[in-house]
Structure formats: structure tokens, C-alpha cells
Amino acid sequence: MSRRPFVRLVSGTRWYFGHPRYLRYMSREVTCIFIGAFALLLLRAVERLSAGQAAYASFLAAIAGPWSALGLSLVVIFALHNAVSWFNVTPKALPVQIGEGFLPGGFIVAAHYAAWILVSLAVLLFAGVL
Amino acid sequence: MNERMVQLEVLRYDPQVDDEPHFQHYEVPCKEEWVVLDALNAIKESIDPTLNYRWSCHMAVCGSCGMMINGEPRLSCHAFLRGFAGVIRVEPLAHFPIERDLVTVADDFIDKLKRVKPYLIPGEPRPIGAGEYLQTPAQLMKYRHFSMCINCMLCYAACPQYALQPLFLGPAAITLAHRYNLDSRDGGREQRQQVIATDEGVWECSFVGACSEVCPKAVDPAAALQQVKVASTLDWFREHLLPGSAT
Amino acid sequence: MAKSNKPVVWSLFAAGGTLAALLAPVLALLFLLAALGRAPELLGYARLHAFAANPLGKLFLLTVIALFLWHAAHRLRVALHDFGLRRDRLVAVVVYLAAGTGTALSLLYLARI
Ligand code: SF4
Numbered sequence: 001m002s003r004r005p006f007v008r009l010v011s012g013t014r015w016y017f018g019h020p021r022y023l024r025y026m027s028r029e030v031t032c033i034f035i036g037a038f039a040l041l042l043l044r045a046v047e048r049l050s051a052g053q054a055a056y057a058s059f060l061a062a063i064a065g066p067w068s069a070l071g072l073s074l075v076v077i078f079a080l081h082n083a084v085s086w087f088n089v090t091p092k093a094l095p096v097q098i099g100e101g102f103l104p105g106g107f108i109v110a111a112h113y114a115a116w117i118l119v120s121l122a123v124l125l126f127a128g129v130l
Numbered sequence: 131m132n133e134r135m136v137q138l139e140v141l142r143y144d145p146q147v148d149d150e151p152h153f154q155h156y157e158v159p160c161k162e163e164w165v166v167l168d169a170l171n172a173i174k175e176s177i178d179p180t181l182n183y184r185w186s187c188h189m190a191v192c193g194s195c196g197m198m199i200n201g202e203p204r205l206s207c208h209a210f211l212r213g214f215a216g217v218i219r220v221e222p223l224a225h226f227p228i229e230r231d232l233v234t235v236a237d238d239f240i241d242k243l244k245r246v247k248p249y250l251i252p253g254e255p256r257p258i259g260a261g262e263y264l265q266t267p268a269q270l271m272k273y274r275h276f277s278m279c280i281n282c283m284l285c286y287a288a289c290p291q292y293a294l295q296p297l298f299l300g301p302a303a304i305t306l307a308h309r310y311n312l313d314s315r316d317g318g319r320e321q322r323q324q325v326i327a328t329d330e331g332v333w334e335c336s337f338v339g340a341c342s343e344v345c346p347k348a349v350d351p352a353a354a355l356q357q358v359k360v361a362s363t364l365d366w367f368r369e370h371l372l373p374g375s376a377t
Numbered sequence: 378m379a380k381s382n383k384p385v386v387w388s389l390f391a392a393g394g395t396l397a398a399l400l401a402p403v404l405a406l407l408f409l410l411a412a413l414g415r416a417p418e419l420l421g422y423a424r425l426h427a428f429a430a431n432p433l434g435k436l437f438l439l440t441v442i443a444l445f446l447w448h449a450a451h452r453l454r455v456a457l458h459d460f461g462l463r464r465d466r467l468v469a470v471v472v473y474l475a476a477g478t479g480t481a482l483s484l485l486y487l488a489r490i
Pocket of ligand 1: 278283285286301305346350
């Protein structure tokens, strides 16, 4: 009997529309655009800071306004998405075995969330927001 | 024991006459407690004996009845009809070539499985007289969940990176390598690392996590692959930065 | 097949991802407040300059900027592949070069403060 296997092709550019979990994955991956853009903003801030008080003041003036606010809101949202998706999978990469059992993944995730909250509060305090 | 009519749309492909697969519609009288595999068996017995599919144990142990059921990789012996409303679409496992109807060509997976040496490789020769290898419960638990794999290939059907890069070793094969690497009786890790710590091994994985979502045995291949990445990264720094340890 | 060298960039990606998860939301929030015209004290010239003049402050800023960049660069490389851009070699060179340049520049700017 002759074999003639049929190969179903997967679209290299639209495959992620094939299942909701793929879209969820892609939404996590695109957070990098916002993290990267924010890193560039920080780089720019440091550069202006090194150029003196006037340069830095004009930088602060330049980022004030509704469009920057919109852009930075998106950064906050995608940074939150990165944080949540990152912390939620930490037990997979770093399981903790205690004797015969494993520390429940929920503990590891909770510990990360606790650290996240503490760090965020500390930054807000240090920055003079709280 | 209620009976009801269940509508199935089954992908058919006969390599001798078809140029491409097509759906065939069946209406099957089914018992309420049946699974999709029972419905297929009913079709084959009394409606259409030409339908081809693989199955054996009917109890989620043999790993041979994996199919796409409404677009989701499932064991058809594990997919209860009462969980579905309307027409149930049944297709062969995604990302594998179709041999005939619901039967796929598994050669690629079998080949990859062999390449990762999924068996104990003792670190040093040991005479039979030395007795059995002892292992504590804690040492067993370290890898036990990764040893539950039944080679059903659902994780390959769920993995988009395997679809995009067919050379990728894939979830189950790398997980099985990790299972033996974690075994206290094993000494073959370096041999397996040569296969899995490569670009086409674990580094093709981008942690989509789909494999773990569809795995019927809770093996959690995504976790295994992340752990392999961490361990391989530590290896890399050890091999390249510690003096005198280059292999 | 030889063992991969991806551990180099992956370790930076992973470290950056962890740091970004911990810090990016709150740091972006500080800048969002500034964009809304309510710049927190820390983002004022005097305090930020004093912070960046301190060696520990410099180290913090360098670590944050560099690791965020490397994290974003590596994930962008993967994402572009996922979106269908299959020139992985070229993409890798471009994104890592960008992250490397950003790291060098941040060093340079911080040294000037
Ligand atoms: S890891 Fe799970 S889904 Fe993959 S082959 Fe093994 S049992 Fe099947």
C-alpha cells in the first residue's frame, strides 16, 4: 500500500489566532516592547540629568502632557502584565523540594507577590509619593 | 442510561484517492456516559467500517488515541460526550502528518525520543553482585511526576514552536531526558545534555506553556523545560568561566 | 549539534524579567505621575542628581536600565520570530547590539554625573 502522508501547513505569521492560549502568550511577549521603551526613557532621563539642571527640567517638561500620560499608562499596564505572568510561573522554573514533598507552588508565588508589594511600597516611600 | 444522537464531524483522508483531507459528518446514537472514542467505535462498528484511528487501552494509559477534539488536543478516551454541546469536530493530532483519517505519522517523535536516551545510564559499571540500586523516597519524588508521561504527543500538538520549527526536540522528549537526569541512579546527564542543551533542544522553547495545559497526566513538561534551561545555564557558566572545567 | 550559547542572553533575559516584574510597574508609575504634572520628589533635579551621584544609586540605575534592555531585547527577538520574521540571526545581532549600546551609554552618562 502506498504511503502519502498529508502535511497540514501552519501559518508562520497568523498561527497565534489559532487558539486563545496562543493569544494570551503573545500578549505576554509584547510586554517587551513597553519594558524596552521604558528602559530607553530611563536612559534618556539619565542622559538629560548628566547634561545639567536646565536640560533635565526641559526633559521633565517634555514628558508632561496627555500623550505621555497615555503612553506611560500603557507601560504601567504591560509592566503589570509582565509582573503577574512572570511571578505566576516561578514555581515551574524553581521548584523547592522539602523532604519527599514539594513546597506548594502557591507559596512560592505568594512569596514573590509579597516581595513585589514590599519593593513597590519602598520605592513609593523613597520617591516621596507616600 | 439515556441515549442521545451525537453529531460528529470527522476529518477523513485516504491517501489513495484524496488529494487533501475533508470532513465527514456522522450522526451516532450514543450513551450519556460515553467518551468520544466510544462514538468513533460506534461509527466503525455500525455506520462506516472504513474509518481509521488508533486506540488501545480506553483508560488514558496507552497514549495512542490522541486527537484534536474541537481544536483541542485530547485523549479521545478521556473526552466525555456530556462535556460537549452541538457538533463535535474530530481531527488528527495537529503538527503531525496525516497517514490516514485520524492516524498520524509519529516517526519524528519516536526518533526524538530515542535521541534523548530515555533510560538509566549508570555512572560506572557495577557488578550484579553489588545488588540493586537503592533510592530513597525523596530521591524518587524528585523526578516521579516527570516519569508519568505516556508518550501521547498531545503536548507536541499543542506546541506552536514545534509547529514552526519541526527540528525542535519538543516537550515530552526533553522532559523525559530531564526525568533521567534527575534520577539518583543515573550517570548519563552529560550525554543527554549534548542533545537537549542545544539550539534545537530546549533553547527552541519560548515557554508558551501550552504543553502543560493539555497534558493528560499532569507531567508539566513546561516546568521540566524551564528547569532544563536553568540547569543548562548554570552548566554554561561553569564550563566557560570556571578555570580547568572545560569539557 | 553543539551545546547552545543562548544561556548567556537567556540569563540576562531572566534576570531582567525578574527585575522588571519587581520594579517596572512602580517605576513607570513615578513617570506617569510626572506626565500628569505631579512629578514625585525623587524625579526632581536635586534629588535625582544626588541619587545618581551616589555609587549605589549609579549601580541601581545601571542595573535597571541594562537588565530591562537585555530582557526586552531577548524577548523581542523571540517575539519577532513568533510574528513570522524568520531572519533570526540578523534580528539577534540587531537587538543585542542595541541592548549593548544602551548599556554602554548608560555607563557613560552615569559616569558623567
Ligand atoms: S508530556 Fe504529557 S502530553 Fe506530552 S506526551 Fe507525555 S503524557 Fe502526553
